[in-house]
Amino acid sequence: MTGKTEKDIFVRFLADRGMRMTNQRGLILDAFLRTEKHLSPEELYGLIRRKDRSIGQATVYRTLKLLSEAGLAREVDFGDGVLRYEHSYGHEHHDHIICERCHRNMEVVDERIEELQERLAKKYGFRLTGHKMYLYGICRECRKKQG
Amino acid sequence: MTGKTEKDIFVRFLADRGMRMTNQRGLILDAFLRTEKHLSPEELYGLIRRKDRSIGQATVYRTLKLLSEAGLAREVDFGDGVLRYEHSYGHEHHDHIICERCHRNMEVVDERIEELQERLAKKYGFRLTGHKMYLYGICRECRKKQG
DNA sequence: TTGATCATGATAATCGTTATCATTTTCGGG
DNA sequence: CCCGAAAATGATAACGATTATCATGATCAA
Ligand SMILES: [Mn+2]
Ligand SMILES: [Mn+2]
Ligand SMILES: [Zn+2]
Ligand SMILES: [Zn+2]
Numbered sequence: 001m002t003g004k005t006e007k008d009i010f011v012r013f014l015a016d017r018g019m020r021m022t023n024q025r026g027l028i029l030d031a032f033l034r035t036e037k038h039l040s041p042e043e044l045y046g047l048i049r050r051k052d053r054s055i056g057q058a059t060v061y062r063t064l065k066l067l068s069e070a071g072l073a074r075e076v077d078f079g080d081g082v083l084r085y086e087h088s089y090g091h092e093h094h095d096h097i098i099c100e101r102c103h104r105n106m107e108v109v110d111e112r113i114e115e116l117q118e119r120l121a122k123k124y125g126f127r128l129t130g131h132k133m134y135l136y137g138i139c140r141e142c143r144k145k146q147g
Numbered sequence: 148m149t150g151k152t153e154k155d156i157f158v159r160f161l162a163d164r165g166m167r168m169t170n171q172r173g174l175i176l177d178a179f180l181r182t183e184k185h186l187s188p189e190e191l192y193g194l195i196r197r198k199d200r201s202i203g204q205a206t207v208y209r210t211l212k213l214l215s216e217a218g219l220a221r222e223v224d225f226g227d228g229v230l231r232y233e234h235s236y237g238h239e240h241h242d243h244i245i246c247e248r249c250h251r252n253m254e255v256v257d258e259r260i261e262e263l264q265e266r267l268a269k270k271y272g273f274r275l276t277g278h279k280m281y282l283y284g285i286c287r288e289c290r291k292k293q294g
Numbered sequence: 295t296t297g298a299t300c301a302t303g304a305t306a307a308t309c310g311t312t313a314t315c316a317t318t319t320t321c322g323g324g
Numbered sequence: 325c326c327c328g329a330a331a332a333t334g335a336t337a338a339c340g341a342t343t344a345t346c347a348t349g350a351t352c353a354a
Binding site: 097099100106108110112116117120121124125126128132133134135138139 | 224226244246247253255257259260263264267268271272273274275276277278279280281282283284285286287290
Binding site: 025057062 | 299300302303304305
């Protein structure tokens with residue numbers, strides 16, 4: 001039952017802060033969970049709009065921010081000026097590799113890199129709290145097509 | 148004589164594209180080279196303005212973009228919505244570690260990480276063309292001040 | 295039921311950046 | 325030098341993503 005646990009978490013998160021679960025927040029959470037992609041608020045707004053014409057885009061922005069704080073979503077910044085969100089609950093940390101031609105992207109992890117990042121930070125006197133790593137390249141398919 | 152070689156490079160870069168070295172471009176390049184910092188266009192604009200009240204900010208934006216293409220500057224995106232530029236000529240690639248409290252930042256490199264990134268990309272069928280890695284943490288000074 | 299609180303959607307505002315365009319500067323022949 | 329094409333500039337408008345504002349509507353607990 002996808003979404004059951006997540007909805008519970010969200011409801012609790014909201015309650016803890018004196019906020020309410022609403023119809024709109026439910027719709028947005030559902031649509032978000034149903035879509036296994038890195039979604040921009042605009043994209044999600046477009047999806048939901050097809051079901052409910054009355055929803056406002058401000059609410060989508062607001063709710064995605066809330067989902068992030070609740071630990072259900074995670075912000076992803078590919079560096080193209082648009083913020084995207086990915087599932088966070090039950091999805092381990094990972095980094096991304098993005099094709100510069102077709103923008104196809106994959107999720108990758110390398111434990112050795114993670115470990116070395118930790119050490120690197122320590123070496124410079126920092127307590128590491130997080131990191132962003134984006135690899136840019138040309139994917140196999142695009143290389144086949146031309147050079 | 149800081150700036151001599153860089154100016155030559157810029158002049159040649161411009162000439163190759165049928166563009167001209169101008170007074171403004173010279174001023175901007177000088178101020179950029181004189182400042183050893185990650186500079187936003189606004190900051191640079193502020194600096195130059197103190198010397199020449201007549202300069203336009205559009206010219207600063209335009210020129211920084213040109214300097215990037217000429218290989219003299221490099222864009223840096225700390226993820227706070229402002230694009231910054233750093234020296235590129237004679238400055239090897241490096242990554243950054245940023246304090247989330249005071250925004251102090253350091254330049255760091257780990258050859259083992261660079262190597263592993265290369266392999267990771269290959270493993271997923273990508274030819275790596277570049278990467279962005281930003282480590283976020285709390286610096287020593289900030290940890291001393293409070294927790 | 296009823297007021298207090300919270301959420302919503304439309305819209306204005308913000309902010310960094312880019313586009314537009316009239317004006318100025320530059321440059322290479324005459 | 326002087327000219328006209330080409331390029332550059334600066335003021336300003338426009339842009340796109342996001343956030344703030346605010347009047348209206350929904351929800352809650354007593
Ligand atoms: Mn992802
Ligand atoms: Mn740097
Ligand atoms: Zn591709
Ligand atoms: Zn600090």
